[in-house]
Amino acid sequence: MKKTEVLATTIEMARSGLGFTPADAFACIADLIEQEDxxxxxxxxxxxxxxxxxxxxxxxxxxxxxxxxxxxxxEKQSR
Incomplete structure (x- = not known):
């Protein structure tokens, strides 16, 4: 998949509500790292x-x- 296809598909998935939540994205990244040799x-x-x-x-x-x-x-400092 070329970069422009990746970008277009990513945007379409996001617009369709198919993206991960940030927490799920981190879990997915952790899984991908765990699968690495x-x-x-x-x-x-x-x-x-x-x-x-x-x-x-x-x-x-x-x-x-x-x-x-x-x-x-x-980050803003709390008072």
């Missing part, structure tokens, strides 16, 4: 990509990206 020479790079995907989900879920600059915004 730790003896594979590609293990580290594959796991790193999955962890980066999880970090992206976490960041988006916690609203840490500025809509205009896409930079991490510090």
């Amino acid at each position: 730790a003896e594979s020479e590609l293990y580290d790079s594959r796991v790193e990509k999955l962890l980066r995907l999880g970090a992206c989900i976490w960041t988006l879920r916690h609203g840490m990206f500025s809509p205009s600059a896409a930079e991490i915004v510090p």
Whole structure:
């Protein structure tokens, strides 16, 4: 599947309500990591990509990206 197909399919699934919740997405990522062969020479790079995907989900879920600059915004301090 090419990148444009992935993007179009992802958007369509999201619009149809077929996306994971953030918690389910993390569970799916954990399952995918568990299925990786730790003896594979590609293990580290594959796991790193999955962890980066999880970090992206976490960041988006916690609203840490500025809509205009896409930079991490510090969390507000409680009073």
